[in-house]
Amino acid sequence: MKSPISNVLSRLHKVKRTGADKWQALCPAHDDRRPSLSIREAEDGKVLLKCWTGCEVAEIVDALGLGLVDLFPDDRRSLSNHCTGPMRRPFDYREALQGISHEATVARLIVAAINRGDKIDPESLNRLAQAEQRIDAALRAVGGVQ
Template sequence: MSAQPIQEILSQLQRVKKIAPDKWTALCPAHDDRRPSLSIREADDGKILLHCWAGCGAADIVNALGLTLADLFPRTNRYNVGEARSVHRVWAHREALQGIAHEAIIVRLFIARLVGCAPLDHDDLVRLALADERIGEALRVAEEGR
C-alpha cells in the first residue's frame, strides 16, 4: 500500500464520486449497495474515515476490500491505531470516574437532608436508585476498559 491510503481505498471501490476536496461517496462493498451509501473522508493527518449510511462498520467495509483497519492509517502513522485505542480507554476510565464522583455528590446531598431530619420523598428515592444504577454502570465501563 502506498503512503497515501486514500488512493488505494478509492481504487478498490465502485462508483466513486468526489463531492469535496477531501470527501467521496462510493458503493459500500460490505452490503448489497445500489445507490452509493458509503462516505469516505480523508482527515488532515491522512487517516481515512469510512461511514456507511446503511450501518456497516468500518471493519466490515475494509474486510470486504481485503484490507484491515490499519490500512486506513498512513504507513508513517501506523502506530496511531494502537495509540487511538489506549487514548479511548483512558477517556472511558476518566468518564466513569467523573460519573461516580457526580453521583456521590447526589448521594451526599440526600444523606445531609436525612441527617437534618428532612425526609426523602418519592422523587428523591427514584433519584437515589438512579445514582446506584449509574455508579454500577460506571464501574462496568471501568472494568471493561481494563
C-alpha cells in the same frame, strides 16, 4: 506505496468526489445499489469511512481486502511508538446533524409514498424504523434526549 486514501478509493466502485477530501461510493460490505458509503481523508492522512446503512468499518475494510491498519498512514500505524495514547476523534456536531438530516429525508420519502397510497414493502418499513432508531441514537449521543 499508495497512500491510504488512494488504496481505499482504488478498491471501491462508483466513486464520486463530493468535496475537498470527500467522496461517496458503493459500500462493498452490503448489496449497495446507490452509493451509501462516505469516505473522507482527515488532515493527518487517515481515512474515515461511514456507511449510512449501518455497516461497521471493520466489515467495510474486510470486504475491500484490507485491515483497519490500512486506513492510517505509515507513520500513524503504531501509536505506541509515538507516545500519543489512543486516537480519539473530536465529536463533530455537524456530522451528527448531517446524519439526522439524512435519516429524516429517508423517513420523509417513505411517509410521502405512504400518503400517496403507494404499497410499501417490508424493506421500506424496516428502513423507516431504522431511521427512527438512528435519529434517536444521534440525539442521545449529543445529549438531546434522556
